[in-house]
Amino acid sequence: MHPWSLISPASRGIGFALARQVLRSTKVPVVATARKDLPKTRDELLKGLDVDGDRLTMLEVDVLDESSIADAATTCKEKFPSTSHNLHLAFIVPGLLFPEKSPSQINADDALLTFRTNTLGPMLMIKHFSSFLPKKSSKLNKKEVTSTEGLPPMSITAVMSARVGSISENRLGGWYSYRASKAGINQLAKTFDNHLRTSAGENAIAVALHPGTVKTGLSKEFWGHVEKEKLFEREWVAERLLDVVCKFRIERRGKCYDWDGKEVPP
Template sequence: MAPWALISPASRGIAFALARRVLQTTSAPVVATARKDLEKTKHSLLEGLDVDAIRLTILEVDVLNESTIANAAATCQEMFPPRAHQLQLAFIVPGLLFPEKSPAQINADDALLTFRTNTLGPMLMLKHFAPLLPKKNSQCSPEDDSMKGFPSMSTTAVMSARVGSISDNRLGGWYSYRASKAGVNQVVKTFDNHLRAVSGDNAVAVALHPGTVKTGLSKEFWGGVKKEKLFDGDWVAEQLVNVVKKVGLDGRGKCWDWAGKEIPP
């Protein structure tokens, strides 16, 4: 079964760097998504890379609009029929953050949007793209080395955060963001249990913590982070790809940080 990769969304931030990293280090087809400006996103992702542009497909996905997710999954079904292809690597990376340092700062609309983006968005992505993952009886073509270096099983990696850990919560604050990422960890564990049943050892799901990265999402908080703990997007993308390569079957259903260390629930 021929492999392909998915990064959603991929127009900016960590996901943008992840898409470029996958394009650079594999020769498999890559599907990236954006809410708008699809051609601009494709141009930006390919800029400066020595890769065949035909490998990259950009599809419209807005995680707040389930029909766009369903349409993108249907397109991928046509491009990569499951009888001959399998979704070998998926990074699902939507993210939104509103700072809430005290309960008084909680805004219901902002909180709802946070959950819809950070938790429900990935959940709907899993709903529609799960049929493209390998089943128990699937066999990856041994002669296909387009994703050489990656594990033989398919890996679905959803972006979480250390603040989603309840046992690690010693500072408080960030109510909606913390709760939404705790929800992500539960979704990943539940989905991995599903994969155990339908895919066996052929597919796993994990959650990832990238650290504090120089992106628009975290910009307001750069001043409070030690210089050595504020990471460049390209460097983090490399670390996260390496984590996916090393986690293995024993690491399925868990949350892992950029250094490959497990984050407790």
Template sequence: MPPWSLISPASRGIGFALARRVLQTTNAPVVVTGRKDLANMKHEILEGLDIDEKRLTVMEVDVLDETTIADAASACKDKFPSGSHQLQLAFIVPGLLFPEKSPAQINAEDALLTFRTNTIGPMLMLKHFSPFLPKKNAGQGEIGEDRDFKGLPSISTTAIMSARVGSITDNRLGGWYSYRASKAAVNQVVKTFDNHLRTTSGENAMAVTLHPGTVKTGLSKEFWGSVKKEKLFDRDWVAERLFDVVKNVGIDGRGKCWDWDGKEVPP
């Protein structure tokens, strides 16, 4: 079945770079999402790329508003009818950080917004977009031979952004209470979702979480000065590495968290 890809959101940061990377290195249609100024967003994503602009569709999604997620999924259902297309690659990458250094800095509203953005938003994306994933009895195209599958992972893969600080095993410094907890929760959501896919999709679809490292985006700007130069990554470089990880991790890597270097991050 002809494949398509989803990157949400793709208005800035890693999502923006991933959208450009997927457009550059694959042939399939790509759907990206943003909250506002969609026409300008489309122009910026396409700028300098030698591709067919019809491959890119921009839709409005705010992960804090389930109605927008449902509406986008409905529009995708019209664009990619079930049974004749499949979602081969999805990057779900919303992120919000309030860096509480001590318990005294915890703010209930900020913590709730962190969970709504980092955890519940992706969970709702899974709710509405999982019907586009191939079922267990669905035929898979031969990736190497089918032009439409060029550059895409051989297994339909849903990748959600996590972080190394979401690892309980790796937590040696403390701090960042709501962000750490929201990312640990993301890892649990994805593991649970991947177990669901084992039943519904078999080895035709899987889910993973990703750790991008410290990337020069608005999310981490406050901390650039405290990061070694060689550990502060450009978003385009990280997008290339994460895309390669998703394509190469294979079925044995399902349900786990992988960093930009293809190494597993412990739970």
């Protein structure tokens, strides 16, 4: 079985940096998604990288539109037939934040959009792309999947969480819709991993990741409130997250981990 990778979305922020890092540090084909401007995003992803551009496939995906997810999955079925390929590394990272400080600031439409983007979007991605993951009976190609290739020892689906999604560590309150959506992501990772225990055994796991506070558009208005040493560049975070998942072992499945590989409690 030959591995390939998926990063969605990859047009900006952490997803953009992750796609470049996977292109740079592995030799596998990479599928990157964006809602629009695919040629421009492709050029930006490849800019300055000494890699074979044919490894990169750009697909149009809007996680708010399930038909676009289904169409992308159909394209991948043609490009990566399950008889000879498996999705070995998937980063599903859409994100949206409305920072409600008090209950009076909760807006129903904004909250719904937060859940559709942060929680339901990754759920639908898993719905349409889980069939690409290896089965219990799959024989992973050890010549293709090695530490020197920059890949984890088993297939990993990683969804993007946040420390504020931890219920046990919530001591400040606020950010109602974002916190709840990320707590939902942690549950999604655990529930999907339970499915993989049955369908894939030790060939595939699911996890959630906390990247820390990253210098992206999502967190820009909060940069001034974060200690300098705790505000990370997206390229550094992408390198750390890829390193973390490559070191995962089977017993770490179904949980949430930060950029340093430490578990974030539920």
